[in-house]
Amino acid sequence: MDYTPISPFMRPITRAHLRVIDMPEASVPGKPINKWELLRELSKAQAAFGITERDLTVLQGLLSFFPDDALSGDGEMIVFPSNKAICARLNGMPNSTMRRHLARLVKVGLLLRRDSPNGKRYVRKHGDDRVAFGFDLSTLYYRSEEIVRAAEAVRKAEDRLRRLREIVSLMRRDLAALAEFGEDMQSGGDLWDQMRDTAVLTARALRRKLSLEDLERVRTELEALLDAGRNVIDGPDTEEMNTNDACNERHQYNSHKESIDLEPGLEKVQGLAETHIIQHEVFDERSEEPVHQQVPKIPIHLVIAGCPSLKTFYGEEIRHWHQLYDAASHVRPSMGISVSAWEEAQRCMGPEQASIVVVAMLERFAEIRSPGGYLRALSVKAAAGKFSCGQMIMALIGKRNAA
Secondary structure, three states: OOOOOOOOOOOOOOHHHHHHHHOOHHHOOOOOEEHHHHHHHHHHOHHHHOOOHHHHHHHHHHHHHOOOOEEOOOOOOEEOOOHHHHHHHOOOOOHHHHHHHHHHHHHOOOOEEEOOOOOOOEEEEEOOEEEEEEEEOHHHHHOHHHHHHHHHHHHHHHHHHHHHHHHHHHHHHHHHHHHHHHHHHOOOOHHHHHHHHHHHHHHHHOOOOOOHHHHHHHHHHHHHHHHHHHHHHOOHHHHHHHHHHHHHHHHHHHHOHHHOOOOOOOOOOOHHHHHHEEEEEEEOOOOOOEEEEEEEOOOHHHHHHHOOOHHHHOOOOOOOHHHHHHHHHHHOHHHOOOHHHHHHHHHHHOHHHHHHHHHHHHHOHHHOOOHHHHHHHHHHHHHOOOOOHHHHHHHHHHHHHHO
């Protein structure tokens, strides 16, 4: 065809109709793009382009009229179905509704009209030349890289939101446990009541879909309360007691040195390691009723002391279990541990124990042939009640002391 029209039939021209003319050549992908994969990416990034699920349904119907599965820049990408055919392909969508969604796709620049002189849609051949009038899908192809980048940004935002939600959930659980522990040590304080109330309110808030800003605000509030409670509990006397306990634990380890290994056997854990797990009442996100979960009793400062390599890969201070969980989540991908193995470990061990295991594996990373498989094996043992993370930490501390 000698001329490609850009104006629609009996409709005013808009900036969207000039998009292809203004499209820089660098934005052209240069390789075929699967139309259904591109539609899935656009579905993920629909908010960034200002379209709805119904707009995507209409676009899906138009793509089904394109004969090839791949969109490419080698030939024209014009489909020319009638309104009746489009509505039939969309399971009987009303014509007025379909036209409204088509107009929306044109307005946002994902579709172009190539109208004939009389407004009809058809294809005509003149020898070897082929002339088609209808809906041009080329803008969808030209903007494919933009669509993929937008979809990836959405996935990263969702992952950040999910991770922050998990951290807030762990902080809430730490807050409830710390309030109970503080009440046992120094009863009658307003701080413990405030911490308990905040833990309950946070559990209720987590039932809703909180935004990233809301979660950040809740995290800041919880972190301030956790630090305040920890500062009250970690007074001079408590610090001295923790130091004495650490010395006693190291002494017990040395007396049973030959029986402790980085990977515990299936036999029943004996001695000190049995005391490192306690049953603790915490609040579940979906209910105000307390549920029983296993929480490590081993002091977190022993975990950090036994795993100094963690500071190389995670520079932030670690004082609470949720911070250790954040550190384990940070180093887990670089260790080659898959998401499924990490989630399985959390289900079988609990997030705190799973975090201890990952940072302990980081300390002996050079000696572990398959970190993901090793973590799954420990998860199986934990599910059978035949695993204690305390052994791993005491083995690492004992090795450092022996060196």
